[in-house]
Amino acid sequence: MDKCAIVTGSSSGLGLEITKSLLFSGYTVFGGSRSGTKIEHDNFYDVELDITSEESVAEFFETIREYADEIDLVVNNAGVCEMAPLGEMTTESFEKQFATNTLGPFLLFKYLEPMLVKGETHIVSVLSTAAQYGYPNVSAYNASKFGQLGMIESLKKEWKEQKVRFTNLFPGAIDTPLWDKMGSKFSRDKMLSASDFMSVFNFVVHAPPTIQFPELTFLHREGYLE
Numbered sequence: 554m555d556k557c558a559i560v561t562g563s564s565s566g567l568g569l570e571i572t573k574s575l576l577f578s579g580y581t582v583f584g585g586s587r588s589g590t591k592i593e594h595d596n597f598y599d600v601e602l603d604i605t606s607e608e609s610v611a612e613f614f615e616t617i618r619e620y621a622d623e624i625d626l627v628v629n630n631a632g633v634c635e636m637a638p639l640g641e642m643t644t645e646s647f648e649k650q651f652a653t654n655t656l657g658p659f660l661l662f663k664y665l666e667p668m669l670v671k672g673e674t675h676i677v678s679v680l681s682t683a684a685q686y687g688y689p690n691v692s693a694y695n696a697s698k699f700g701q702l703g704m705i706e707s708l709k710k711e712w713k714e715q716k717v718r719f720t721n722l723f724p725g726a727i728d729t730p731l732w733d734k735m736g737s738k739f740s741r742d743k744m745l746s747a748s749d750f751m752s753v754f755n756f757v758v759h760a761p762p763t764i765q766f767p768e769l770t771f772l773h774r775e776g777y778l779e
């Protein structure tokens with residue numbers, strides 16, 4: 554089989570663009586989402602995934618194992634963001650963002666472990682500048698992404714023996730459907746485009762495997778959106 558990749562959140566936005574690009578580069582891709590990914594390609598497997606549910610993550614990996622034993626590239630991308638001042642943020646919204654952005658990657662990594670290839674597997678996490686920098690009105694999102702980063706930093710040490718290559722991407726705001734759901738006032742002109750993001754993603758994924766990018770922050774030239 555060709556090189557195998559997993560992309561979480563392949564149905565929309567960055568995950569959809571990443572999946573198309575990896576297929577174009579010759580990867581076999583297992584894409585996970587709840588709503589399904591509208592891509593027809595011989596090397597694409599559209600697999601149901603609710604990253605907040607351990608049962609669903611276990612089934613996702615069971616399906617992948619029918620076709621592949623080892624995974625070369627994992628794009629840890631699925632995520633949600635909801636905006637509200639802290640006093641108006643509901644506990645339900647806070648829990649949903651933690652379940653998706655923090656518990657989700659934990660379950661992903663837990664079930665991925667048996668499929669790691671020593672010295673080969675590359676894990677690219679689409680974090681956010683919100684994993685490094687506090688923005689107003691996204692306290693739960695900020696906390697969930699900082700939490701995800703903490704877990705990855707611990708895992709880097711835990712998986713040292715397997716020589717896993719970790720790339721943490723910290724992009725600023727990007728014009729994707731994520732913003733449609735938030736109804737925010739921000740101008741899309743001050744956001745990166747999905748194609749800006751893809752130029753960085755492709756640079757990282759196709760760079761020689763001897764290079765690692767522990768932290769890559771990139772944002773629109775006008776700066777942080779707030």
Ligand SMILES: NC(=O)c1ccc[n+]([C@@H]2O[C@H](COP(=O)([O-])OP(=O)(O)OC[C@H]3O[C@@H](n4cnc5c(N)ncnc54)[C@H](OP(=O)(O)O)[C@@H]3O)[C@@H](O)[C@H]2O)c1
Nearest residue numbers: 562564565566567586587588603604632681726727729731
């Ligand atoms: N857009 C930005 O400004 C920006 C900036 C920095 C970082 N990011 C990060 O980039 C990543 C992708 O965001 P995007 O902008 O492409 O947003 P998007 O268009 O809303 O896509 C989000 C993806 O995550 C998936 N997802 C959400 N909840 C899920 C769940 N419970 N189980 C499985 N999949 C789930 C969605 O699939 P289903 O709904 O079909 O399940 C969808 O495919 C996120 O981690 C986000 O935090 C975005």
